[in-house]
Amino acid sequence: MSFQPVHFYQTGTFTVGNRLLSAEERSVQANVERTNSLNSGHRACQGCGEALGARYAIDAAMNAARGRLIAANATGCLEVFSTPYPETSWQIPWIHSLFGNTAAIGTGIAAAIKVKRQKGQMDDVRVVAQGGDGGTTDIGFGCLSGMFERNDDVLYICYDNGGYMNTGVQRSSATPPAARTATTMPVGPEPGNVFGQGKFVPAIAMAHEIPYVATATVADLRDLEYKVTKAMGLRGARYIHILVPCPLGWGAASQDTIKLARLAKETGIFPVFEAEHGEVTGVLKIRRPQPVEEYLKLQKRYAHLFGKKPAVETIARLQAAADKNIRKYGLLDQEAN
């Protein structure tokens, strides 16, 4: 089972809200009473995908937990732009951890709540740990893997923008191949990040066979809210990996953030799926297939592929990677082929 879109009604569930749908069919974000977990005044760049993804996800989690939620937040863009001492944009109980231990902080909070509940000192409170791809796939990976293998009752959300953007766009293990960063080869025959390195943490999370793993993007709000809500309905270790385009680090126009996330999904570059106990149980199908160039050419980090002499071989390798995702996860409907 995957997210079930409502098909017609002018825009169905493609838009954030829809006056033609019944109240219970509408999104959390369409509601004026949404938590606005991450409030105005934060210092994220114009068009920040992470700020948007965090509000989408945490508002949905707050809605599912009926407001009883604590979030631990790794160091990174999300923490820096939201909470410069003494101000904060967070409108939920929120704690800043170190860069690498946010999963462990989440584990600790969950353990403390469990003890307090056993003593009858408090009612249930749910725990979310969140961080960027640097804090998740690189620096915090040990703590994260530990949280998974112990099946601690924490929902971990990774906002993946493919690099250390806050410190000046350095490479992370989530930086995609061929993308330029401050710490990848700037010149030479193959500038940008190398092929064959890095990791896809959702697959590693699935290898832990935890109750729930999902990917999502900021372009498909309804799918994202469905996954967060579903994860909040489960106990044990859960992992959601959200693709959040970064106008600064990707060299993209600030208004193109959602468009890029949509293209990442529609080209097959970023597979959107969910898995339970290590098995894929649903995928968000590609609706309007596109070649990878449509995604790449909007970003300056790939500008070296589209010079006077286009790097057709590199583009073909990226297309092959997207095609592999399409095959592997079954991203195309049979009749669409």
Added chain:
Amino acid sequence: MDKPFAITLDPGSSLANRTGSWRTSRPVYLDRLPPCNKQCPAGEDIQGWLFHAESGDYESAWRHLTRDNPFPAIMGRVCYHTCEGACNRGQLDAPVGINSVERFLGDEALKRGWKLTPPASESGKHVLIVGAGPSGMSAAYHLRRLGHRVTVQEAGPLLGGMMRFGIPKYRLPREVLEAEMQRVVDLGVTVKLGSKVENILATMQDGGFDAAFLAVGAHIGKRAMIPAGDAAKIIDAISLLRSMEGEEKPLLGRRVVVYGGGNTAIDVARTAKRMGAEPLIVYRRTREKMPAHDFEVEEALQEGIMVKWLSTIKQAHESSLTIEKMALDSKGFPQPTGEYETIEADSLVLALGQDVDLGLLEGVPGLEVSDGVVQVNANMMTGHAGIFAGGDMVPAERNVTVAIGHGKKAARNIDAWLRGEEYVAPPKKEVATFDNLNTWYYADAPKTVRPMLDIIRRQSTFEEVQGGLDEHNALFEARRCLSCGNCFECDNCYGVCPDNAVIKLGPGKRFEFNYDYCKGCGMCVAECPCGAIKMEAEEI
């Protein structure tokens, strides 16, 4: 100062940080002009009434529609719906079936007995309208709603003008026409049937009218110089169509030749077919050059009507015609070839265009007539102050929709003139183009096709050819509207703003920006499905 170790400041909210100061351009909401509305000769707010229909509120939709056009059931049948040709959805899959939804609303209103809104107060002014056709009755409706006393004088015995005497009933059933005309009369419009205005100035003076709107239809068929024997039966198309409304149907014989290539020629041929004749259309050019609408030609061909292209009629005899074959020259004009043939014909119907009887204008000072029509200024007023004209009488395309539009426009101008003012149309909004839209957000939905009458019944009866939509598929069709350029409250801007800088004002009230925090990223503009937001440079 009881704070934890190393803490010196109270926690504060980021709301203290007015990120709006970062902005170099700002988003602003706007209503753009949808291409359908721009195209509509009757000036309907199509997107506006579809918006109500989308939620199933058909009465509001009908009321919104009839602000501009009081005859949706008629228009839903006979309008050539150029709006659909302009529809942005045509670039996505197929245009919205605007015409079919309009018909559904019109029929629904007749079924439920919805009434037009009467005027709130009386102005005390009295306006004469000459002609009870689409233009005259549209003007009567609008003038009445503006509070003026209205008297319509009609030469014919019934209401409807060209809609009755020019449009066959297989396209417009008479009970529909009657009902929509009567609804205007019910607003308190005085109608004098069978009362031809012979002299406009004398009539105005005798009746004490403050202004007049002339809306005489083109009821005189043009003749062609065809040498004919005494026994040849030649009639003009418009007389034929008119006589179809009377008790005595015309006698045409079996082999009826219709001369012409316009919509009237098609109407006559299809009418003759239904009377049991074998009509043949003779036209001097090719199908591509035919002025008739392609769908009408197609429907006629489906019904088994034959057409002889590239032919002119040289001579008419008692039971035959001499035809000369034509050939198109390099410029596309037909030229005679000198090749003749004879075809059998019991009667010949001339459908070569129509003229207006302008006899009532004799001796009106200031009035200018050229090419058989009355010249009017941008306010629809003739050269004689207080006399306005529209419909077939003035230089414009001749169809029902244009006529209805003239009626509305003239009514507004007459109203202003009666108050000693000049009507100023509101400024035109910028057009919502396909490029303004983000079509990702619209659900895929192919067009609903209206049912067509069985071909056998089309050949032998005057039943309506094209069926209507039922409530279910009318709702579906309405919801295919992209709402080009006009907010339909999809909440996208409210959702996609990373800075919570969009304030949702509640159902029907749309949204506004909180410029204290809007950083000007432009995401709301990029993700607005319908193009109802644009970026404007910030004055710095």
